[in-house]
Each structure stands twice: as C-alpha cells, then as structure tokens.
Amino acid sequence: MTKKIIFLLSMLIISCSLQAQGKAEKAIEIFSEKYPQEKIHLILNKNSYVAGENLWFKSFVFDGYNLSSISTSLFVELYDSNKTQISKKILPLLNGQGSGNFTLPGNLKEGMYYIRAYTAWMSNFSEDFQALRQIAVYNPSSPGKLVLDETSKWTASVFPEGGTFINGINTKFAVRLYSKGITPSDWNGYVVDTENPDVKLATFKGFDQNVGTFSLTPKTGVKYQVVLSDSKGNRQVVDLPNVADSGINLQVSTGNDAVKFSLKSKNITSGTLYKVIGTINNQLVFKINSEKILEKNYSIPPEQLVNGILQLTVFDDKENIVAQRLIFMQPELLKIKKPEIQLSNLDKSPRAPNVFSIAQNENNNAYTVLIIDGSLESSEDDFSLLSTLWLTGDITSKIYKPSQYFTSNHNPEALDALLISEKWKRFDWQTIMSGTFPIISYKPQPYITYKGKVTIQGKPAPDTELNLLFEIPEYGTKLSQIKTDDKGFFNLKGLIFEDILKLSYQLNDAKIPKEQVQVIFQPDYSFIPLKKVLPESNYTLIKRQTGDQLSESVKRYIATKLSQNNIDEKATLIEEVKLKAKKKDKTKELNEELSSPLFKSMNETVFDFVNDNNSAEGYINILQWLQGRVAGLLLETNMGNYIPKLRGNTVNIYLNEMKVDPSLVNSIPVSSIAMVKVIKDYFAGSFGGANGAIAIYTRRGGMTTANNSEALTKLKQYVLHGFDKEAPFVNPDYNDENFKNISQDLRTTLYWNPYLVPKQNEPLKIQFFNNDDAKNFKLIIMGFDTKDYFPIYYNEIVK
Structure with a gap:
C-alpha cells in the first residue's frame, strides 16, 4: 500500500465545527481508499537506435510515491507513428520493478516510434497517465530521414494564480509555451493595456522553454494583453482573462520551512463559510473550515509530508470551487538518497577495465545501473526517475525536459510557475462529489493467471479432481492437483515463468477414459488496445535525397550497432563453448x-x-x-x-x-x-x-x-505461454582473450544491468570496460529506499 501522508489532527482540521464532513471530504476518502493511482517510469539503455538493434528498458511502477504492490504484470508495446503495433511484451513486476527488451526489425523504416507501458489496473483510468515514450530509430536505407522540427510555430497561454483575476488584487501569472516542435529557449514578454499599448505595465523573461511569470494589479474595465517574442523575432499576443469585480484569490508561497497561503477577497458577503482542502496523492492532508478564513495568512509545516504535488482547493458554503492551485512541497529540499559510491581512479584508456562499488543498503533490494559514454545523452536527461515520480506521472501535458526541475541546480521558481499553469487531473472534484467514480473493468491478477474448464463428453465436469503435471526445466516434473467448481471451472494463479510451460493432465478418476476428457486453458489477461492519438514529436520526417550525407551522430549510432553486434556474436560463441564444456x-x-x-x-x-x-x-x-x-x-x-x-x-x-x-x-x-x-x-x-x-x-x-516428457506421453498435453523472455545484454570482458580480437569498439552504452541484486553485508562491485574513445563516463544508479520512501538516485559524469 502507498505510504499514508498524515498530519497531526490539530493541524489537519481548524474549524468551528470539527465534526462536519462535507461531500468533498467523503468523496476524497472513498477515492483514496478504492482507487489508488499507479504510474510508470521507463529508463532505456540509450537515447536513439538503429533498425536491427536491441532496445532494452527498465520499468519502475509506483503507487503514488512508493513502489507499487498492486500490479505484478506489466504490458509494454511498441508502435510506429501511424499507431501500428510493431511488438508487445508482458513482463513480471518484482517489488514494483521489471525489465525487458524489444528487438527492432532490420527493415524498420526511419522515424519516431512509441513505447507504451501500462498495468491492467491503470487501464481503469485515463490513458493519459500511462507511460508513452518517444524514441528515434534511424535507418539509412529508408526513403525518409528524421530532422529536428525547428520551424513549427509556438503558441502561449496565461494562467492567473488560483484561477481568478480580481479588481485591485495583485495577481501572479504563469505564461506557458506550447509547440508541435521545439519551443524557444530565449524568449521574453511584457504586459500592456490594450488602450495604451505603448506603456509596458510589467516585463519578464522566460525561465526555460516551458514557462515564465509576471505579476499585475488589475482594474475593472481594463483589457490586458501579454506580448511575447523570441530571439528569432517570432511574436505572439495573448489576451489576459477579464477582470472580475468580486471573488477570492488564492496566493501561495513555498519555502523550506512551510507552505504559506492566504485568501484575498473583493466584495464578498461577510459571514460566508469557506473551507480549504489540501490533498497529496489523492489523500486529504490539510483542511481549514471557518467563517473567518479570509484575509488571514496560513502556514502548512511540511515536516510530515513527502516531496510531491499539493493541491489546494477553496470551496464555498455550497461546496462550489472558487479557487485552486498546485504547489510542489519543499522544492529546494528534495528527499533523495544518493548511493554511497566508492570510485577509484577511473581509466579512460581504450578498453581499460574500471571498477567501482556501491555500499550496502538493506532497505533497497536491487539497483539499476547504466554507464554510458560521458559525451552522450541518456534517456534520463529529458525524463528522469525523479521527474516521473514527482511531476509527469501526474501531469499529462507536454513538458519540455521535465528532468530539469529536479537536478542539483534546478530553479524552484520555474517549477512553481509551471504548476500554476496546470490542474490536477487524477480526479475531478465535482465528479467524485456527485458519487461518480471510475468503473473498474480490469482487476490486477497475481502474475500469470489462467482460467480452465473441464468437460467430459462435452459436458461440464463440476467438483472434479484434475491432476496437472508440469514439465519444469532443471526441476523435472511437478504434480499439482486442483478441483473444479460447480460449473467445471478452475484457476491457475500466480504462475511465474518465461516463454512456455508444458503440462499434461488427466482426471484423478482413472475409470474415465482420457479420450472423453477435454480441458480448455485461457489466459486471464489481455493487452488493451490504445485508443488515444499518439502525441506529436519534436522531429519531422523528410524525403531522403540522393547523395545525402549522414550526420555525425547517425554515423556514430551505426558504428555503435556494429560494435555491439560484434561483441554479441563473440559472447554467443564463448557461451556455446562454455555450455558444451x-x-x-x-x-x-x-x-x-x-x-x-x-x-x-x-x-x-x-x-x-x-x-x-x-x-x-x-x-x-x-x-x-x-x-x-x-x-x-x-x-x-x-x-x-x-x-x-x-x-x-x-x-x-x-x-x-x-x-x-x-x-x-x-x-x-x-x-x-x-x-x-x-x-x-x-x-x-x-x-x-x-x-x-x-x-x-x-x-x-x-x-x-x-x-521427463516420456513419462507424460500417455497423458493429454498443453502449452501455456508465460512472460516474455528478456534477451541478455552483453557487457564485454576484455580480460577474456576471446574478446580481444574485436576490431572496433564504439559502444555508447558501456554497462547495463537493470536488476543488480547486492549480496547481504557486502558492497556491490561493478566492473565495466571503456570503449575505444570515451574520455569520461556518465554513471546512472537507481533504486528505492523502502524504509524512508525515498528514491535512490545518482546521475553524474565522472572523470
């Protein structure tokens, strides 16, 4: 279960009528208890691929801010830009983690492809919250080639803090940029009265390629506009919302010590009862219910809260929403555990061995380790484990490089502005307060589950004992006995196996001839078709011209593929020799x-x-x-x-x-x-x-x-299909003489292990070998501390 985020009762409810519980409180209690929210982070072994390569991935599945125990199976699918499915996998989730690979066909056309990952439980909710990652696949023999889309126009929208813009109340605005391609990195703006456009009422510069902010005190009857421009001379004019004569404006400031907020009002009838509800991860963590709530300052101490998005919602006495706002808790005090790494002098010589160790952490069952050439980018550079856990797992709109908000040099003010421009979409207050909750059509099953039905001469066999003999490699034959229900059905639950599992069956009653018995097996899981339209990409596909030269980056991708193929072939030969021996x-x-x-x-x-x-x-x-x-x-x-x-x-x-x-x-x-x-x-x-x-x-x-299938030939046989088998990733060992005759090594991924399990009371030692030209290394280590509910994360270039 997800960690419950609890406030002291005295901080949770400040009210003249402590016993009062409205529709909102009842609704969020039901929603939190019955409809937990899973989210998925995917890390790939590298950033771009060439047709014919293997694509490896690791998944972390979270229930809120903790590793999920809801689902034990993960569905992963690969699509092209036309939403044609290329491949699909079902993988086991162990402690909320799973890994696998796709073998990209050699004839795959150059273009953008999409990896979709979801659990059966997630399919009960909006597809927008499923993981959907874009990858570029290159193929020089393809008629089209990928180029970065730098020509698409960008647009902008403005969002007043709390959702209201009221006469005489100074209001903070977030300005959000959108584009099919790439939004500008250098942009600015100013605010004008449309009746006097030459006078700049406020000026600002964009924080990043997503968002900027400014403040303005409006007057009734004045129409305001924001004028935006980028370094290339492109210009946009956006209208601000109309100024209201009355209402409530929610103003929030965040810091390391507390989240502070106040409600400013204009022309509000005295004596009206308002309440403010705070939720994190769909759980009630804060509530104020008072007639004297306006024009006061409030503080929410964050000591007992985790990092994450806090939703503050202001309701009137009829439980209508009058203002709401998203805030990130303690953006400058990110609760991250860094693994204790012992690095000796790293050797950047060609094919040199390098060794480092990770100290024991008894609260983390496995590490994911990725080492790449330090001059290249990884999939974590744009979408990191931290940004998925704390931002994009709950915010579905397009955000350029969300990982930037959780790096060591991140800008908390930019993250706050980003959240002003967003709304919480995990649930809608009015919908759940009306008693309308998600329809649960897909319940998580334990790992692989099969349903079976036994018939004798075509008729159901109720309350019948059936012997199942499983052929398990390396363990021989295992016998299991089950009994059908009153309609002849039975279930095989919790099966964990890869590829196929052979079994034979017979009734426990030897008097019934086997020719009269039929058993039908059907998997109790299914891949669920993708309904939504695939998102637009930052790349566009243009016609490849005769004589077009490959870019240096694509040349490197192709050389990487050849290097890895040579290493894989050599490793296969070595393994065959070892197996024979x-x-x-x-x-x-x-x-x-x-x-x-x-x-x-x-x-x-x-x-x-x-x-x-x-x-x-x-x-x-x-x-x-x-x-x-x-x-x-x-x-x-x-x-x-x-x-x-x-x-x-x-x-x-x-x-x-x-x-x-x-x-x-x-x-x-x-x-x-x-x-x-x-x-x-x-x-x-x-x-x-x-x-x-x-x-x-x-x-x-x-x-x-x-x-031992000879002993089973007298019985009826069946083949069950299990989890998809993951292809091994080969990390070459140049200490082995068999690898030393490889002519060229231009690997970008120097080491990949998605599930590295430490030995008890021992540091985890990792050895990798440099390629032929890397001058430094990017080291990425991930895990999760199950005691303190903190992500374990390290993503740095080491020299």
Whole structure:
C-alpha cells in the first residue's frame, strides 16, 4: 500500500465545527481508499537506435510515491507513428520493478516510434497517465530521414494564480509555451493595456522553454494583453482573462520551512463559510473550515509530508470551487538518497577495465545501473526517475525536459510557475462529489493467471479432481492437483515463468477414459488496445535525397550497432563453448558415478539422459533410438526382439553392468534410463570378448531428468505461454582473450544491468570496460529506499 501522508489532527482540521464532513471530504476518502493511482517510469539503455538493434528498458511502477504492490504484470508495446503495433511484451513486476527488451526489425523504416507501458489496473483510468515514450530509430536505407522540427510555430497561454483575476488584487501569472516542435529557449514578454499599448505595465523573461511569470494589479474595465517574442523575432499576443469585480484569490508561497497561503477577497458577503482542502496523492492532508478564513495568512509545516504535488482547493458554503492551485512541497529540499559510491581512479584508456562499488543498503533490494559514454545523452536527461515520480506521472501535458526541475541546480521558481499553469487531473472534484467514480473493468491478477474448464463428453465436469503435471526445466516434473467448481471451472494463479510451460493432465478418476476428457486453458489477461492519438514529436520526417550525407551522430549510432553486434556474436560463441564444456563435464561426472572401472574404455560413446533428454521420449525401445546415432550399429529382429550388431558382430547388452537378454530391453522405460554407453572393441568387463557392448544404466535415487516428457506421453498435453523472455545484454570482458580480437569498439552504452541484486553485508562491485574513445563516463544508479520512501538516485559524469 502507498505510504499514508498524515498530519497531526490539530493541524489537519481548524474549524468551528470539527465534526462536519462535507461531500468533498467523503468523496476524497472513498477515492483514496478504492482507487489508488499507479504510474510508470521507463529508463532505456540509450537515447536513439538503429533498425536491427536491441532496445532494452527498465520499468519502475509506483503507487503514488512508493513502489507499487498492486500490479505484478506489466504490458509494454511498441508502435510506429501511424499507431501500428510493431511488438508487445508482458513482463513480471518484482517489488514494483521489471525489465525487458524489444528487438527492432532490420527493415524498420526511419522515424519516431512509441513505447507504451501500462498495468491492467491503470487501464481503469485515463490513458493519459500511462507511460508513452518517444524514441528515434534511424535507418539509412529508408526513403525518409528524421530532422529536428525547428520551424513549427509556438503558441502561449496565461494562467492567473488560483484561477481568478480580481479588481485591485495583485495577481501572479504563469505564461506557458506550447509547440508541435521545439519551443524557444530565449524568449521574453511584457504586459500592456490594450488602450495604451505603448506603456509596458510589467516585463519578464522566460525561465526555460516551458514557462515564465509576471505579476499585475488589475482594474475593472481594463483589457490586458501579454506580448511575447523570441530571439528569432517570432511574436505572439495573448489576451489576459477579464477582470472580475468580486471573488477570492488564492496566493501561495513555498519555502523550506512551510507552505504559506492566504485568501484575498473583493466584495464578498461577510459571514460566508469557506473551507480549504489540501490533498497529496489523492489523500486529504490539510483542511481549514471557518467563517473567518479570509484575509488571514496560513502556514502548512511540511515536516510530515513527502516531496510531491499539493493541491489546494477553496470551496464555498455550497461546496462550489472558487479557487485552486498546485504547489510542489519543499522544492529546494528534495528527499533523495544518493548511493554511497566508492570510485577509484577511473581509466579512460581504450578498453581499460574500471571498477567501482556501491555500499550496502538493506532497505533497497536491487539497483539499476547504466554507464554510458560521458559525451552522450541518456534517456534520463529529458525524463528522469525523479521527474516521473514527482511531476509527469501526474501531469499529462507536454513538458519540455521535465528532468530539469529536479537536478542539483534546478530553479524552484520555474517549477512553481509551471504548476500554476496546470490542474490536477487524477480526479475531478465535482465528479467524485456527485458519487461518480471510475468503473473498474480490469482487476490486477497475481502474475500469470489462467482460467480452465473441464468437460467430459462435452459436458461440464463440476467438483472434479484434475491432476496437472508440469514439465519444469532443471526441476523435472511437478504434480499439482486442483478441483473444479460447480460449473467445471478452475484457476491457475500466480504462475511465474518465461516463454512456455508444458503440462499434461488427466482426471484423478482413472475409470474415465482420457479420450472423453477435454480441458480448455485461457489466459486471464489481455493487452488493451490504445485508443488515444499518439502525441506529436519534436522531429519531422523528410524525403531522403540522393547523395545525402549522414550526420555525425547517425554515423556514430551505426558504428555503435556494429560494435555491439560484434561483441554479441563473440559472447554467443564463448557461451556455446562454455555450455558444451559444462555439458561435457556433467556427462563425465555421470559416467564416473555410474560406470565401474571394468566398463571404461578409450573407445566409448556416452549418451546422457540426466542432463540432456536427447529427444528420446518418443521411443519405446532404447535400441531403436541408438540406431542411426552410433556408426556401424544395426538392428536385427528375432521373435519381436531387437538384436544389436556392430560391424556384423552381435553385441552384448548389459543392464547396470549385468549381461541381459535383448528381450529385457523392451521392458525398460526410456524415462527410467540415466545413461547409455556404446563400447566398441575390447573392454575389461567383457572378460575376453572383443565385440564391444551396449551398457544401459538406470536412474538412481535423486536423479532428475532434463525433460521427463516420456513419462507424460500417455497423458493429454498443453502449452501455456508465460512472460516474455528478456534477451541478455552483453557487457564485454576484455580480460577474456576471446574478446580481444574485436576490431572496433564504439559502444555508447558501456554497462547495463537493470536488476543488480547486492549480496547481504557486502558492497556491490561493478566492473565495466571503456570503449575505444570515451574520455569520461556518465554513471546512472537507481533504486528505492523502502524504509524512508525515498528514491535512490545518482546521475553524474565522472572523470
């Protein structure tokens, strides 16, 4: 559950009628309890891609300001700019975190693509709150090429603080810029009376590419305008709202010590009851209810509040909203835990090894670590974990580089102006006060869930016991017994597996023939189609001309792809060699365990059925399987039995090193065989014979099969589809001789590990190797402290 943000009762309600609870309070209590809000942050292994590359991502799913325990599955989809789905994934969420990858098709056209991430629970609410990230994908063979859109016009809107503009009350305004492309970084403005446009009543300069601010004391009957211009001479004129003769203006100031606010009024009837409600993360944290609320100053101490957006709403005695405002709590005291990093001297030499460590934090279960060439940008430079957690996870409008509001040198005044221009959209007061709440159509299921139905001769089988035998790699066969309900249905909940899971089934009642039994499995989850229109991009696609030269950045992207491909290929070869060696070692151990010295030979071939099923499950007689796999082995039949011959000579058969008649082999189930050894020529156990032997060894206690599906062939089988498997990201190890013959290394991502789990009571050591030309490194480390509910965050260039 989300951490509850609680004020002392004496601070929570200041009222002449403490027991009074209006519609607003009741509504927010229901909404907070029954409709928690999840939000998702995505970090990518790099900023831009080339067709044919792998795109890796890590997700953090929050319930408010804490890692979410609501959802255990994450849906991630990849779209092109026409909203055509390219790929989709379902991933497990462990402690609110998950990771995966998309393999971008090699023929993908150059353009902007969109990654959508959501949970089933989030689909009950507005799609605007789902994660939707844009990425650029380059392809030099594509007919179109991406260029930054620097020609689109920009527009602006003005927003009075609290939403009101009243005669004689000095009012703060936020000016917000919008554009399909890039908004100007250098812009300014001034305010005029339309009747006297040559006199500037107020002047200001934009804080950034999003917002600026000014203050003005208006007069009734005067029409005001703000005139804006950028460094390129572009100009916009925006009307201010009409000046009201009466009303209430909410004025707020933030600081490290408190949030201070007051209500200024004009021509308001005395004795009217007003109340102010403060909410954070849809939870009531502050309330004042009094007839003497106007013209007073109030202070909200923030000691017991977390960083985040506070919504202040002023209601009249009929619970109409008369003013409202968003404020960020303690913008200059961001509660961030930096990981304790021990950096030794980093070596920027080509392909040099570098090692650093992260101190133990018992309240963080895993770190995400990304290291890139320090001269390049990361996905965190525009949309950071902090900006998602505290801003864009709740604010859905387009914000240029929201990460800037939470860096070490951020401008709190700019963030405050940005929030003046925004409204809280997680809920609408009037809607929930009328008793209208979201319709819950999608409930979160525990991990992978399947629904099943059992029928016998086409009719439902109520209250029937069903045996399910799961084939689990490395663990063998596991039996589970379930019982159907009164309509023949059952559920398989909480399955955590990747790719596919094979199972077989049969009724517990052996009297019912299996041919009469049918079991239907259906996944109890689904990808939910995207309804909204994709947002516009800062890039535009133009026709590629013959002879067009690639930009230096695109050349680097292509070189990066080639470098990573070479490293991946080398790593695959190394892994194959290791697997073969590992398999060989295990087979050697099995041979040592089962064979006596008398049955050892320099001319033997060993078939291992413990560590490799060798595709023998479909055979009734192991001798049939051997034919064609052993050079020179032929089978003759004699009275229904197979007689093995090598080079024309009959071969003796030994079962656990005891000579047996060939007829006995028919009674040995393949599933019970651990190893078969074919020995050619002389061996000691033949006691003088030189024709060789086929030695069959059966399983002993504790041996499990690599794939025991032979035992299940008599049962009906089914394949369940689970979570999508993540492709491994290869971090090259230049200490390994096999990597040293790679000709060029121009990787931009030097290290990527989305889920690095520390060992107990040990610092976490990380080794990475430089590429051929990086002069410094950008180090990004993320996590979450589950005790203090603080993000763990580090994003700096280290030299």
